[in-house]
Amino acid sequence: MEGAGRSLGARALLSLICAGPMSRAELGRRLGLSAATTTRTVRPLIEASLVEEGPPAQAGGPGRPTRLLAVVPTSATVVGIKLTDDRLYAVLTDALGQVLAGASRPLTVTDPHSVTTLIASVVTRLARRSDRRPDAIGIALGAAVVERRTVVVASFLGWRDVPLADMVGEATSLPCVVANDVRAFAYAESWYGTGHGHDPFALVTFGAGIGCGIAVGGEVVSGARGAAGSVGHLPVAPSGPSCEIGHAGCARALASTAAILRAAAEHLGCEPEELSVERLLSPQLREHPGIDEVLRRAALAAGRVVGSLIAYVDPELVVVSGEGVAVLEAYRETFEEEIAGLRHWTAAPVPVLLRPFEFDEWARGAAALALERWALVAGDR
Numbered sequence: 154m155e156g157a158g159r160s161l162g163a164r165a166l167l168s169l170i171c172a173g174p175m176s177r178a179e180l181g182r183r184l185g186l187s188a189a190t191t192t193r194t195v196r197p198l199i200e201a202s203l204v205e206e207g208p209p210a211q212a213g214g215p216g217r218p219t220r221l222l223a224v225v226p227t228s229a230t231v232v233g234i235k236l237t238d239d240r241l242y243a244v245l246t247d248a249l250g251q252v253l254a255g256a257s258r259p260l261t262v263t264d265p266h267s268v269t270t271l272i273a274s275v276v277t278r279l280a281r282r283s284d285r286r287p288d289a290i291g292i293a294l295g296a297a298v299v300e301r302r303t304v305v306v307a308s309f310l311g312w313r314d315v316p317l318a319d320m321v322g323e324a325t326s327l328p329c330v331v332a333n334d335v336r337a338f339a340y341a342e343s344w345y346g347t348g349h350g351h352d353p354f355a356l357v358t359f360g361a362g363i364g365c366g367i368a369v370g371g372e373v374v375s376g377a378r379g380a381a382g383s384v385g386h387l388p389v390a391p392s393g394p395s396c397e398i399g400h401a402g403c404a405r406a407l408a409s410t411a412a413i414l415r416a417a418a419e420h421l422g423c424e425p426e427e428l429s430v431e432r433l434l435s436p437q438l439r440e441h442p443g444i445d446e447v448l449r450r451a452a453l454a455a456g457r458v459v460g461s462l463i464a465y466v467d468p469e470l471v472v473v474s475g476e477g478v479a480v481l482e483a484y485r486e487t488f489e490e491e492i493a494g495l496r497h498w499t500a501a502p503v504p505v506l507l508r509p510f511e512f513d514e515w516a517r518g519a520a521a522l523a524l525e526r527w528a529l530v531a532g533d534r
């Protein structure tokens with residue numbers, strides 16, 4: 154996402170964080186550097202205790218034993234934060250993205266200043282758990298974000314043009330970056346998750362919103378205005394119900410959590426607030442033909458979104474996550490048939506992985522952004 158202008162040291166550090174331990178020769182190959190330049194690049198990183206060299210190991214073939222370079226896990230700690238409309242989730246990770254501690258707080262007031270104050274207090278508490286000042290903060294939320302700093306629009310919080318990175322940076326005196334949550338999640342997944350080693354890689358999420366992140370060459374496409382991957386309002390069934398801004402049968406109107414609960418509540422004659430996706434998936438409620446239809450329609454809509462994405466991008470792997478994954482698991486056949494139906498007749502099927510969902514994973518995505526920020530500065534010293 155911040156490809157231009159990285160120093161060699163920063164690129165080397167990032168490669169080792171993203172791809173794990175590797176030999177000098179492998180690192181040189183990845184960065185397109187000669188052996189001498191690789192050695193010159195790595196030396197200051199080792200001297201600064203950011204990178205360590207393992208004991209000599211035989212690489213399986215003939216020749217000299219190689220020593221693997223690895224990032225020192227304790228060389229950094231970062232905080233990753235995910236904001237939802239009613240809760241804040243935070244994790245503290247080490248330099249390899251391993252979670253050291255987590256925290257979660259209700260979000261009772263959502264104006265930018267109150268949220269900034271809450272973030273600062275959670276960061277302080279997490280810092281105490283690790284007994285050191287974090288090196289950077291990453292924040293992810295369901296919003297369009299530009300330049301990793303400014304939230305352009307976050308409708309679920311009622312925000313417009315909020316310079317969140319600067320506000321949190323000032324409140325904590327720590328470097329802070331902000332990004333769209335789905336793209337941050339896609340970033341973490343392509344760094345050290347299921348997407349690792351798959352290029353291009355796409356992550357699609359179904360939940361309160363519907364979005365996707367597309368990673369190409371290890372970078373997640375952000376778009377000219379920070380809005381790449383906003384697939385929620387694509388039309389999927391023109392005769393379907395309308396979304397909150399009046400599109401008939403867009404993906405959001407059929408497959409977002411609120412839409413599913415609203416449609417189910419109409420069938421059951423109750424309020425959407427009394428329901429949950431989990432309850433709808435219980436055997437008793439699924440037997441209700443109206444509920445079965447609502448859930449099947451959501452799986453079909455999700456299949457159309459994923460199938461279209463595959464047609465546009467031809468990814469090596471698609472990971473689907475978010476709380477809506479439970480519906481797709483229950484209606485997997487409908488979901489997969491829809492994807493298969495959209496496939497070009499000469500194209501090979503693309504593997505689509507359903508990934509169980511945890512809010513911590515979102516926060517971990519935000520931590521990956523913070524780690525990148527740290528590596529860019531630390532590797533440059």
Ligand SMILES: [Zn+2]
Pocket residue numbers: 385386387396397398399400403404405406
């Ligand atoms: Zn819509």
